[in-house]
Amino acid sequence: MLIMRHELLLIAITVILLLVEIFLPGDKKSRVITLAILLMTAVLILGFVPGPSGTLFGGMYQTTALISMLKNILNIGALIVMIQSADWLRKPENKEKISEYYILLLSTLIGMQYMLSSGDFLMFYLGLELATIPLAALAAFERFKEKSAEAGVKFIFSSALSSGILLYGLSMIYGTTGTLYFAEVGPAFTGTPLQVLGFIFFFAGMAFKISLVPFHLWTADVYEGAPVNISSYLSVVSKGAAAFILTILLFTVFSKIALMWSNVLYIIIILTITMGNLFAIRQQNLKRFLAFSSIAQAGFILLGIIGQSQYGMTTVIYFVLVYIFSNLGAFGVVSIISNRTGCETINDYDGLYRTNPRLAMMMMLSLFSLAGIPPVAGFFGKFFLFAAAANHGLYILVLIAIINTIISLYYYLLVIKAMFLNRSDRPIPKFKSDFYTSLGLILCLAGIFAVGIASTIFEAINGLSFGLY
Amino acid sequence: MSAESLILFFIVGAFLVGIALLFSSLVPPTSTNSQKAEAYECGIPTEGITWLQFNVGYYLFAIIFLVFDVETVFIFPWAIMMKSMGMTAFIEIIIFFFVLGVGLLYAWKKGALKWE
Numbered sequence: 001m002l003i004m005r006h007e008l009l010l011i012a013i014t015v016i017l018l019l020v021e022i023f024l025p026g027d028k029k030s031r032v033i034t035l036a037i038l039l040m041t042a043v044l045i046l047g048f049v050p051g052p053s054g055t056l057f058g059g060m061y062q063t064t065a066l067i068s069m070l071k072n073i074l075n076i077g078a079l080i081v082m083i084q085s086a087d088w089l090r091k092p093e094n095k096e097k098i099s100e101y102y103i104l105l106l107s108t109l110i111g112m113q114y115m116l117s118s119g120d121f122l123m124f125y126l127g128l129e130l131a132t133i134p135l136a137a138l139a140a141f142e143r144f145k146e147k148s149a150e151a152g153v154k155f156i157f158s159s160a161l162s163s164g165i166l167l168y169g170l171s172m173i174y175g176t177t178g179t180l181y182f183a184e185v186g187p188a189f190t191g192t193p194l195q196v197l198g199f200i201f202f203f204a205g206m207a208f209k210i211s212l213v214p215f216h217l218w219t220a221d222v223y224e225g226a227p228v229n230i231s232s233y234l235s236v237v238s239k240g241a242a243a244f245i246l247t248i249l250l251f252t253v254f255s256k257i258a259l260m261w262s263n264v265l266y267i268i269i270i271l272t273i274t275m276g277n278l279f280a281i282r283q284q285n286l287k288r289f290l291a292f293s294s295i296a297q298a299g300f301i302l303l304g305i306i307g308q309s310q311y312g313m314t315t316v317i318y319f320v321l322v323y324i325f326s327n328l329g330a331f332g333v334v335s336i337i338s339n340r341t342g343c344e345t346i347n348d349y350d351g352l353y354r355t356n357p358r359l360a361m362m363m364m365l366s367l368f369s370l371a372g373i374p375p376v377a378g379f380f381g382k383f384f385l386f387a388a389a390a391n392h393g394l395y396i397l398v399l400i401a402i403i404n405t406i407i408s409l410y411y412y413l414l415v416i417k418a419m420f421l422n423r424s425d426r427p428i429p430k431f432k433s434d435f436y437t438s439l440g441l442i443l444c445l446a447g448i449f450a451v452g453i454a455s456t457i458f459e460a461i462n463g464l465s466f467g468l469y
Numbered sequence: 470m471s472a473e474s475l476i477l478f479f480i481v482g483a484f485l486v487g488i489a490l491l492f493s494s495l496v497p498p499t500s501t502n503s504q505k506a507e508a509y510e511c512g513i514p515t516e517g518i519t520w521l522q523f524n525v526g527y528y529l530f531a532i533i534f535l536v537f538d539v540e541t542v543f544i545f546p547w548a549i550m551m552k553s554m555g556m557t558a559f560i561e562i563i564i565f566f567f568v569l570g571v572g573l574l575y576a577w578k579k580g581a582l583k584w585e
Contacts, residue, residue, distance in 0.1 A: 011568075018571050022578050193475040 003054045003063055006047055006071045007113050013039040014106045021099035029098055033086045033436070036102040040082055044075045055119055059181055062119035066464040070244045070317065071113050077237040077324040078109045080443055084332045085229040086436035088339050093142075101141065104134040105233065112241035116248075121170050121180040124245070128166075128209070132159045135238065139226035151225025158208065158218035166205025172198030182253050191257040199254060203264065209242040212302070213272040216295050220279075223291035228338050231287055232331030235294040240320040243301050247316050250305060251466065258308060265306045266397060272299030273404045281411045284345045286334050289411070290327070293370060296408060297323055300385055303401060307388030313465035315384040318451075318458055322369065322381035325447030329366030332441050333359050340431050346415055350424035356431070360419045362441050369448045371412040372405055377452030384458070529581045533573070540569055 001008065017036055024032070047068070055062040082105065089098045111130025118124035136159065140152025174180055176195045177188040189195055204215060211219040223231040254261055276296030283289040301323075304316035336359065337352075338344050353360040369378030382405065390398045433441075451457055507514060543565065551558050576582060 015568060015571055018575055022571070022574050197475070 002051050003056055004061065004117075005051050006043075006063075006068065006075075007110055007117070009043045009046055010106055010110045010113065013043060014103055014110070017099050017103050017106070021103075029095055030090060032098045032102065033089055036099075037079070037082055037086070037436075040075075040079045040106075044072070044079050047072045047075050059183065060120040060123045061114075061117055063117050064464075066466070067116050069461070069464055070116055070241075073317070073321050073324065074109065074112055074116075074237055074241055076321075076447075077240065077328065078105065078233070080324070080328050080332075080440055081105070081229055081233045081237065083436050083443070084232070084328065084335060084440040086440075087336060087434060088227060088229055091339065093144075097141070101138070104138050107134040108132075108138070108233075109237070112237070115241060115245055118245075119182055121173070121182070121185070125163075125167065125170065129163065131238065131241065132163070132209075135159075135230070135234065138230045138233075139222055141227055141230065145225075147225035148227065149225075151222045154218055154225075155222045158222075162205045162208030162215070165201050165208075169198045169201025169203075169205060172201065182249070186253045186255065189254060189256050191260065196257065196260060199257065199261070200264075203261070206242060206246050207268070210239055210246065210298050210301075211295050212268050212298055213275040213295065216272070216275070219295055220283075220288045220291040223294075224285060224287045228287065228331060228335035231291070232328055232335070235290065235331070236324050236327050239294065239298060240324065243298070243316065243320060247305050247313055251308075251313065262306050262308065265302055266394070269299050269302045269306065269397065270400055272296065272302070273401060277404050277407045277411070280408070281414075284347070286344050286346060286349075286415070289346070289415070290330060290334065293408065293411075294327065296404065297327070297370065300382060300401065303385045303389045303397070306394065306397070307385075307392045309388065309391065310462065310465055311384075311391060312388040314458065314462040315381075315388045317461045317465060319381040319385055321457070321461075322377040322448075322451050325444045325451060326366050326369035326376075326378050329362060329441065329444035329448060330370065332437070332444060333363040333366070336433060336437050337428060341428055343428060346418050347424075348428060349415065349418045350422040351427040352419040355427050355429060359433075362445060363419060364416050365445065365448055367412040367415060371409045373409075375452075376448050377450075378448070380452050380458075526584055529576075533576055533581065536569060536572060540565075 013036075016039065017032065020032060020035060050065075051068065053064045053068075082102065085101065085105075088094065089101060094101070108131045111127045111132070111134075113127070115124055115127030115131060118127055133156075136152050136156040139155045140149050142148035170180070172194055173185060173189070176192060176198065177185050179185055179188070189199075207215040208218075223234065226234070250258075250261060273296050276292050276294075276299060280289055280292035280296065283292060301316055301319055304312045304314075304319060306312070307315065334344070337349075341348075343349070352363075365376060369376040372378045372382035386398050386401060389401070544562070547558060547562050
C-alpha cells in the first residue's frame, strides 16, 4: 500500500471532497476552496516522506525514488494551480461548481501519476485517458461561454484522435513483441520496420499531448477558450507529466532504436522551437501568446532528451520544475487581470506598472525566467539543456536553439515594454489582490529564485535520474 | 523483416480487400424490394424525422447503470477468489463499494435519478 502512496492519498482526498460536496449546505460552498488547498498541501508534504519502491499487480505498477520525485513535482504544480484558481472560483457563476472543479483537477492528477508509475502499456494508456477526459470537462468549465465550450470540444476531439493513433502504435508494438510490459518490450524491441512504424505512431500520439509541431494545432485554440487556470494547468502539469513519461520510455523501452528516435527528435525540435517562436510574435491575445511560447518551451524540453545521458534526463526534470514556477507565475498574473477586468490582449497591459507595480514586476520576472535571463531560474534551466545537447555533440542544434532564444526574447520583451514603457488612456485600474492570489504568486516567485540558486535541487535530481548508456 | 516486405504487406493487403469487394459486387444475384430496404430486424419503420432531441435523462441513467454493470463484473472474480484471499479481499471490496456508493450518492443528490 505504501508503494502506491501518492495515488492513494490523492484518491482519498478526492473522495473526501466528494463527500463534503454531498453533505455541505449550499451557502457554505466557498469553504471548499480552503479545504481542498489544505488537503492538497498535506498530500504534497506527505509525498516528500521517503517510502518504499517496488512493483505491484505483477509488474503493471512500479515506483522508484525517481518516479516519486516526479510525482512530487507534479503535486507542486497542481497545488499552485489550485491556489491560483481560488479567485476565479469565487465568482458568483462558479460558486455552484467549486468542488467539481477540484475533484476533476485531482482526477487528472491521479491519472498522470498512474501514467508515470505504469510498468505496462495498458496501465500507461489508462492513466493517460484518466488524465485527459476530465481535462476536457475542465476546458469546457464555463459552459455558457461559447469559447470555453469550443475549447472543450476541440480538446476532446484532438485528444481522441491522438489516443487512437497512440493505441494503433501500441497494437503494432504488441503484435511484434507479444507483450505490453515495459521490462519485456525493451529487449524485444530491436527496430524491425513494423516496430518502427509502431513507435512512430506512439510518438505522434505523445507529441499531440506535449503539443509538438506538427501536432500542435489544437493548443492555441484550447488555451484561448479554456479558463485561464486550466490553460496554465494544461501547459505546465499536463505537459510536464507527458514529457516525463516520454523521457522514461525513450530511455528504457525504446533504447535500442535510440539512433532512430534521436533523428526524429532532431527535426521535431527545430520545427517546434522555430514555429512556436515565430507564431508567438504575432499573437495579440496573451493566452494565445503563452500557448505558442509553451509550444516553443516544449521544444526546449526535448533538447535534454536528445542528450541521451543521465545529465540530459536531469536537465529535463529540472527544466520542467523551473518551467512550472515561471509559467504559472505568468499565467497567474494573466488570470488575475482577466478575472478582475476581462482584459486579455497585450495592448490592455499598457501602463500596468503605473497602476499595479507588483503584478507588473511579477509578470516581468516570470517572462525573464521563460526567456532565460541570468538571475532567475529559467537561465539555468535552459543553460543545462543546451549543455546536455552539446555534450552529445549536437552543436548545430544548440546553435539553432540559441538563435531561437534570442527571437523569443523579442516577444517576451514586447509584453514587458507594454507594461513598463507604454502609456495608456485607459490603464487597468488598481486593485487589491486577496490572500490566495498573493500566495500563489509568492510561491511562484520563491520558486523562480530558489530553484535557480539552490544547486542541491539539481544534484538531488541528478542522483536519481538515469541515462541511456 | 525488412522495409520491402512491409510495403509488400500493404500492397497484398490492399489487393486482397479490393478483390473481396469486387467479387461481392459482381458475383451474387441482385434483387431489391421494399422489405429488403427496411432497417434489419430493428422494430417498426420510423414515422417522421428521426433527428430529434432525446431527454438527457436517458444518458444519465445509462451511465449510472454502467457503473453497477462494471461493479458486477468485478464482483464475480472477487467471489471466486474470496475463499483463498480471506479478510484482505473482503476489506478491499468494502472500500470499492464505498467509493461506488459515494458516486451514486453524489448523482442522487445532484438530481440525476429524478425523471423530469
